[in-house]
Amino acid sequence: MQAYEVFDHDGSFLSVLYLDFFPRDGKQGGAWMTSYREQYKENGKDVRPHISVVTNFTRPTSTKPSLLTYNEVTTFLHEFGHALHGMLSDVTYESMAGTSVYRDFVELPSQIMENWARQEEWLQNVAKHYETGEAIPVELVDKIIAAGNFQSGYATVRQLSFGMNDMAWHTIEEPVTAEVAQFEKEAMEPTELFPDVNGSCMSTAFGHIFDGGYAAGYYGYKWAEVLDADAFDLFLQNGIFDQATAQKFRENILSKGGTKDPMELYVSFRGHEPSIEPLLERSGLKQ
Ligand SMILES: [Zn+2]
Known part of the structure; x- marks a missing residue:
């Protein structure tokens, strides 16, 4: 070391x-x-x-x-x-x-x-x-x-489905009486691209959603991609070694820790709320 x-x-x-x-x-x-x-x-x-x-x-x-x-x-x-x-x-x-x-x-x-x-x-x-x-x-x-974009469409909806399943479990208001597999099938349904494999069950094997601090936060992985792609877009516009942009990132985000709401910090750096477009562009998913 x-x-x-x-x-x-x-x-x-x-x-x-x-x-x-x-x-x-x-x-x-x-x-x-x-x-x-x-x-x-x-x-x-x-x-x-x-x-x-x-x-x-x-x-x-x-x-x-x-x-x-x-x-x-x-x-x-x-x-x-x-x-x-x-x-x-x-x-x-x-x-x-x-x-x-x-x-x-x-x-x-x-x-x-x-x-x-x-x-x-x-x-x-x-x-x-x-x-x-x-x-x-x-x-x-x-x-x-x-x-980098190999199967990025599938990877994207897969991440979304995990986030939706995680959030579904953490927003129940009544005890769940349905089978676990049925519950998650409904939660992940909007993102399902392929017929599900009989006997598979994500929830019971997915440590992140009940353990390790990600409970109700798994979506954060995808959300951070939206943020990082949109933030990097400013570097692409101004130059990836542009010191003024880097300084702005340092002043508004890196130095501020948790002293302000993240969206406030983000907007002060970027000038507007994050857009999903740069992520779609980077992943080759833009129509
Ligand atoms: Zn990390």
Whole structure:
């Protein structure tokens, strides 16, 4: 694990960032961002946060450096987005710092970062061959972008159906007397594309809807995609490296934590409420 001191453009101290990339004995699998200390202000002092990104990336060997898969690259960008949310926090109360926001808003700073990995301009800058230093070929970038939309229509309605089933269970007002399978069939019916497989039952196998903090919040995954696609659209308009747009994102979203209603923060960044169009466009679903 490596620790970095992170400074703002004016030289002021922002955060300690711990990057823990590789697997080792006893380490939990997966990838996540966490904070050892949140940002807060007390007696005129701005106490800066200690943020950590933990992953289990492909390890370097004696002959090769760590060669990340595309999935590992997007994972890094995702967790780094959460880390920025933590590191750039500028609030008074610890309980509202960084990622302490509503669940359906917390994945905006992380998911928006993944958009850069679909941009030729960014990939050609970052993805260099480890021996020759050559930038990633345009044909490969095109393949990455094309493959990104494989079965995106099906994936979209599938996510929607999970969200609807989750919300159906969490909005019952009377005890449910119907069979579980029948209940979910009705809940997911509006998004059903294919005949259901006899004997299958999603609800009883779906940890997210009763466990792990997503209860009545599973829709947040899809909603965050609407937000991240619409927010990234402003970067596409102004340039993916445009500092003024980035600064606006930092000021209105990354620094504000949970101090204001998410929609208020979003509108102050974007100038209007999120539109579904950029997500449809990105997923190749626009008619
Ligand atoms: Zn996340």
